[in-house]
Amino acid sequence: MLDFAILGLLREQPRHGYELKRALGDLGFWQVSFGSLYPALRRLEKQGFIEAAKGEGRRKAYRVTEPGRIRFGEMLLESGDDSDRDFQLRLAFLGYVAPQSRLGVLEDRRTALQDRLHGARRSFRGARSGARNPDRYRMALMERRVRSTEADIAWLDELIAGERSAAAGA
Amino acid sequence: MLDFAILGLLREQPRHGYELKRALGDLGFWQVSFGSLYPALRRLEKQGFIEAAKGEGRRKAYRVTEPGRIRFGEMLLESGDDSDRDFQLRLAFLGYVAPQSRLGVLEDRRTALQDRLHGARRSFRGARSGARNPDRYRMALMERRVRSTEADIAWLDELIAGERSAAAGA
DNA sequence: CTCCGATGTATCGAATCGATATAACTATAT
DNA sequence: ATATAGTTATATCGATTCGATACATCGGAG
Incomplete structure (x- = not known):
């Protein structure tokens, strides 16, 4: 990379x-x-x-x-792959990708983040209600993961929206 | 690590x-x-x-x-150091740190994130108004960095607040 | 009964890191 | 004038980490 x-x-x-x-x-x-x-x-x-x-x-x-x-x-x-760094790098050079292919890259990323979010929510809820009682700090880490993934998806959705209107406008 | x-x-x-x-x-x-x-x-x-x-x-x-x-x-x-991974790892084991030292760890992290936020905002604003005209995707990356750092600080502040009340309550 | 995915230990080469060496240039302070 | 310190610049070293792969066992589904 x-x-x-x-x-x-x-x-x-x-x-x-x-x-x-x-x-x-x-x-x-x-x-x-x-x-x-x-x-x-x-x-x-x-x-x-x-x-x-x-x-x-x-x-x-x-x-x-x-x-x-x-x-x-x-x-x-x-x-x-779905590594954060790889995606950001790819995004930095997305201008070199053919315009009609850009949306696909972003949507693939969205799918990967959505999967990650489900996993993060599952372990968060599982830890909250399960037999194991993780300490406060582990819980905070899980919550951070959920929240930052949500924020990332929201950011990405704006980017996707911008991409769609750019494609429509062109 | x-x-x-x-x-x-x-x-x-x-x-x-x-x-x-x-x-x-x-x-x-x-x-x-x-x-x-x-x-x-x-x-x-x-x-x-x-x-x-x-x-x-x-x-x-x-x-x-x-x-x-x-x-x-x-x-x-x-x-x-201020590596994200190192901090999260340290946080996962913060329960093993003496209670009176925990707040310091969190506050050090907050300082590091605040510095990062300033840097991120500076380059975001600099790119927006400067002579260089970065493309949409680079701008999006910078905005992501600003936002995710802000979100991280907000999350950390909740953790710090919880830590303070835990210290007061004990 | 066989195929397949999860479990489990292990190793290899390559990529990456963090520290360090070296040296010149630049600004600031004494 | 001249130390001092920080930035620029290339480079290498050992150690860590990654990603792929090998190999074998086990349990369940078809």
């Missing part, structure tokens, strides 16, 4: 390593480490998906190659 | 590997893999913090040793 993120960010503009780390961190949900980033850059370079040109000073400016662009396009369409 | 989680769960009752994975997953925020769990068990056993007794069938029932209990107590007090 880091490879995907790097290709996506470099697609927008050439960047050097340090700048990539900042850009990725600025997305808000992944503080990637240098120990991941630099090996990933070398990996991608060896595969021919990116290439380095020396920038000013010590900087190494990387840019995507044509095979890299193609690879990015493929990864964009691969069925995503 | 996995070591901490294992010691905490084994403190409650002896469990075998598969059961530990389930119990950890049931906490709701960490689906640990066997590739992490079994090496961790061997690590802890070698350090003398846990010991295995053969349970029924193939099962290996692990239980905490006295050094393990002490180690767990130490880890409980170590200053936590």
